[in-house]
Amino acid sequence: MNTIVYSAYNAAPARLSDDFEAEEQWYPQLRSEPRIGGLELPVLDGRLHPRGLATLAGLLDPGWSNTVSAMxxxxxxxxxxxxxxxxxxxxxxRRRALDDISSAHAETLQLREQLGPSSIRAFVLQSAPRADRSSLWAFTESLREIAGWDWANIELLIEHSDALIGRQPAQKGYLGLExxxxxxxSASGYGPGRIRHLINWGRSAIEGRNARTPSEHVAKLGDGLGAFAFSGAAPTATNRSAEWEDAHLGLAADEPASLLDADGVRELLRQLPDGLNYIGVKTGAPKGSAGADRLRLGLALLDLLPLDHPAPVIN
Structure with missing residues (x-):
């Protein structure tokens, strides 16, 4: 069975973690969906939850295998x-970023200790800042340092965002995939764990300004692909995004300007290599939605994802 990791925080009500009552209503909706195998947990200020790890652990399904993202x-x-x-x-x-990742690393291992060895499957990193302020050398040195930390059985994933390309307006504008x-x-081998890549359909489409780029990125990575996340993107403005904005759109059936449609999802799924850590779903909430309806775009994507292949075993 493929593990499906849902980035539900992108669809969550604003400032959810500051509202105890809202959290108590939000997480049961997620726990009741059997197709969700885990959540993408965001880090802010080096922490996974402003009220502490015990609060977060109490909200998560004990059977989930989650990822942590520094985005x-x-x-x-x-x-x-x-x-x-x-x-x-x-x-x-660079040192400030490394120190923040170090704090997030400590939080991640503490949460894993509370929830069990299968509770955290991956930790996701990004090649910020914008590429004209970055260097391959600096990123390599950072990855070598991070890879040398004790990650237990947690895999490191480098999330590709849209690269800085000439005069094309960028959403993130980070380093190129190459x-x-x-x-x-260069960083592989500096620690016992594996480092692979995470591709997001929408962010790759934004980079290439077309629906073919996600497939091209998957082909370029081959077995180096560790995870893939589905998220839409649109070449024109929608009721909740500007053109080519990284707004985590849903399928074209739900948000007509989106380039991501059901046929495209199925075609991309056929291209994915075996042995992925997980398949992700990352969508925002429909404009004006509330309650469970905020999950509608993500649940529609879940309907298309296969659950009949064995997931990687976490030791």
Whole structure:
């Protein structure tokens, strides 16, 4: 069975973790969906939950196998410090990012200790800041340091976002996929664990300005692909996004401007290599939605994902 990891926080009500009552209503909806095998847990300010790990552990399904992502923390820090990131040419900006990842690493292992050895399957990193403030050398050095930490059975994944390409307006504008591949290859072997790549359909489509780029990225990575996440993107404005905005759109059947349709999902699934850590779903909430309806776009994607292949065993 493929493990499906759902990035439910992208569809969650604003400031959910600050609202105890809202959390008590939100998480049971997720736990009641049997197709969800885990959640993508965002890190902010080096922490997984503002009220502590015991609170988060009590909200999660004990049977889930979750991932932890540094993206929210990276984006938040980058807004205040454009030199912040693991790939930063600025030594101080790179050190700040490494220190934050170190704090998130400690939190992740503590949560794993509370929930069990299968509770965290991957930790996701990004090659920030924008590529004109980054270098392959800096990112490689950061990955080598991080790979040397004790990650138990948690796999490191490098999430590719849209690369900085000429004068094309960028959403993230991080390093190119070829540079990220080179960094991963250079950092592999600096720790006992495996480092692979995470591709997001929407972010690859935004980079290439078409629906073919996600497939091209998958083909380029081959067995180096560790996980794949489905998220839509649109070349025109929608009622909740600008053109080519990384707004985590759903399927075209639900958000007509989205380039991601059911046939495209099925075609991409046939291309994915065996042995993925997980398949992800990352969608926002429909405009004006509330309660369980905020999950509608993600649940529609779940309907298309296969659950009949064996998932990797976590020792």
């Amino acid at each position: 929210s923390m990276t984006l938040s820090a980058s807004r205040d410090d454009p030199l912040y990131g693991l790939a930063s040419r600025d030594p101080a900006g 540079e990220e591949i080179e960094a991963v290859q």
